[in-house]
Amino acid sequence: AQTVTQSQPExxxxxxxxxxxSCTYDTSESDYYLFWYKQPPSRQMILVIRQEAYKQQxxxxxxxxxxxxxxxxxxxxxxxxxxxxxxxxYFCAYRGKxxxxxxxFGAGTRLTVKP
Amino acid sequence: xxGVIQSPRHEVTEMGQEVTLRCKPISGHNSxxxxxxxxxxxxxxxxxxxxxxxxxxxxxxxxxxSAKMPNASFSTLKIQPSEPRDSAVYFCASSMWSSxxxxxxxxFGPGTRLTVL
Numbered sequence: 001a002q003t004v005t006q007s008q009p010e011x012x013x014x015x016x017x018x019x020x021x022s023c024t025y026d027t028s029e030s031d032y033y034l035f036w037y038k039q040p041p042s043r044q045m046i047l048v049i050r051q052e053a054y055k056q057q058x059x060x061x062x063x064x065x066x067x068x069x070x071x072x073x074x075x076x077x078x079x080x081x082x083x084x085x086x087x088x089x090y091f092c093a094y095r096g097k098x099x100x101x102x103x104x105f106g107a108g109t110r111l112t113v114k115p
Numbered sequence: 116x117x118g119v120i121q122s123p124r125h126e127v128t129e130m131g132q133e134v135t136l137r138c139k140p141i142s143g144h145n146s147x148x149x150x151x152x153x154x155x156x157x158x159x160x161x162x163x164x165x166x167x168x169x170x171x172x173x174x175x176x177x178x179x180x181s182a183k184m185p186n187a188s189f190s191t192l193k194i195q196p197s198e199p200r201d202s203a204v205y206f207c208a209s210s211m212w213s214s215x216x217x218x219x220x221x222x223f224g225p226g227t228r229l230t231v232l
Contacts, residue, residue, distance in 0.1 A: 045223035
């Protein structure tokens, strides 16, 4: 079974600084997808970024980027120039390429942004 | 696009009552998921539909829970009778699934916060 581990229950960052959220996963599959979702106090689950395992290049979306280390099964999220609106729970998720109904989520990391 | 729509946003009911949660997936998506989120268990998949057909309902807690998808644009999750332990946030998500090198992503609705007293 695939498991997703987020070892940091809480993180804090100063506004305009950079923060990295960690995620590791366990799988025996060679092709899969990884996601970071953001859940602000409104509860909405918002897709932040997506990475396809067969792509070597790390995905980026504006101030958000990932460090995907396939051999180490690591998928960290870097938030640059942190803003107050970035404060939220962040969930790392894994989905096998062929298993549409097998999305696995980590326990989440609560990010606080200090003004 | 309007995104995934869920109703109601909040539901407070008493133990034993029937609860119906509703979901409208993104137009054109062929896969629909119901999740439950609690502090203790995180996000759990309850049921998954593909092309309106339930494919995997192994996550449905017990017979009190049922889900339907009568057409491509509407799904319901029903709890009857409801119990306090059903209190949680229930999410609906949809995606466009295709075989092969699919890049589909699940898009979530805003969730329904259910409180059973």
